[in-house]
Amino acid sequence: MHHNNNSRLNELIRKRRSIRAFSDEEITAEDLTTILEAATWAPSSMNEQPWRYLYARKGTAGYARLWNCLADANKTWTANAAALIVCVARKNFSRNGKPNRHYMHDCGLANENLFVQAISMNIYTHAMGGFDMERTKNELQVPADEEVVCFIALGYAGDPSQLEEPNRSRESAPRTRKSVEEVSTEIA
Numbered sequence: 001m002h003h004n005n006n007s008r009l010n011e012l013i014r015k016r017r018s019i020r021a022f023s024d025e026e027i028t029a030e031d032l033t034t035i036l037e038a039a040t041w042a043p044s045s046m047n048e049q050p051w052r053y054l055y056a057r058k059g060t061a062g063y064a065r066l067w068n069c070l071a072d073a074n075k076t077w078t079a080n081a082a083a084l085i086v087c088v089a090r091k092n093f094s095r096n097g098k099p100n101r102h103y104m105h106d107c108g109l110a111n112e113n114l115f116v117q118a119i120s121m122n123i124y125t126h127a128m129g130g131f132d133m134e135r136t137k138n139e140l141q142v143p144a145d146e147e148v149v150c151f152i153a154l155g156y157a158g159d160p161s162q163l164e165e166p167n168r169s170r171e172s173a174p175r176t177r178k179s180v181e182e183v184s185t186e187i188a
Ligand SMILES: Cc1cc2nc3c(=O)[nH]c(=O)nc-3n(C[C@H](O)[C@H](O)[C@H](O)COP(=O)(O)O)c2cc1C
Pocket: 016, 017, 018, 019, 074, 126, 127, 128, 129, 130, 131, 150, 175
């Protein structure tokens, strides 16, 4: 187990974390567009770019439609996020209709680009796999050859005291990871 105290790590990688306490500050349309553009610059198999993003800002009808698709455990803290984004993936290559076995992977790359761009603007993101898949597909009319990858809540950081337990204590807990030795092996 280790903590992110290696000062040689990229500052944005160290700073990014999945917060739950968001402030009331809105994200400008321009900033949101830049954050989404960062996702588009991710590498992908055959440059397929299997991702697409649906999003809504807090206080809109669209936001309520997306928020209603979330699992109850995610509904509590996301209520204060400035925006919700849904990542949807095309499962097949557009050039020949064959299955693209890298679509989830490549959406993950795009999403991390999005997260890192956001944190460079002091905007925090939080990916969620906790949502009702059927409801989301119906609500957003996702065709059969596409998959809903995840939801992403984002906004500026707010006061953790707005959260209920256990999320309040989680918010200030140090981030931990498996050690590099645990997850990597040099091949002889
Ligand atoms: C695909 C994916 C799904 C996740 N689903 C949820 C979720 O439904 N609810 C939640 O609170 N956090 C969710 N998380 C956040 C993770 O718990 C979090 O990234 C992990 O604990 C590491 O913490 P960090 O992002 O702050 O470094 C998800 C993250 C990913 C990448």
